[in-house]
Amino acid sequence: QVQLVESGGGLVQAGGSLRLSCAASGRTFTSYAMGWFRQAPGKERAFVVSISRNGGSTYYADSVKGRFTISRDNAKNTVYLQMNSLKPEDTAVYYCAARSGSNYYYTSRDYNYWGQGTQVTVSS
DSSP: OOOEEEEOOEEEETTOOEEEEEEEOSSOGGGEEEEEEEEOTTSOOEEEEEEOTTSOOEEEOTTTTTTEEEEEETTTTEEEEEEOSOOGGGOEEEEEEEEESSSOOOSGGGOOEEOOOEEEEEEO
């Protein structure tokens, strides 16, 4: 069992940056692949990026490739999402997710655990 708590969301102008954090409880953080998803109003939850449990592999959605960077600090049980060059279309609630496994995973049904979400709003 793992609990996830996201933080770092907020309001930013287009072209700006934000860094989201996701803190995980428990002592087995290194067993979990982690992912970020987002859900804009009126849309389905969409994959953003995933990272393997050792941080060696990542997979990005095309829409964020080159602008967003995922990383993890296993000593701190935390995964980060650095978001640069933000666009209004990045506005959404961002969710952190976890599942046990050695690879990265990019569909929501692959994940067992979810955070409560953090709002990111990008103004034009």
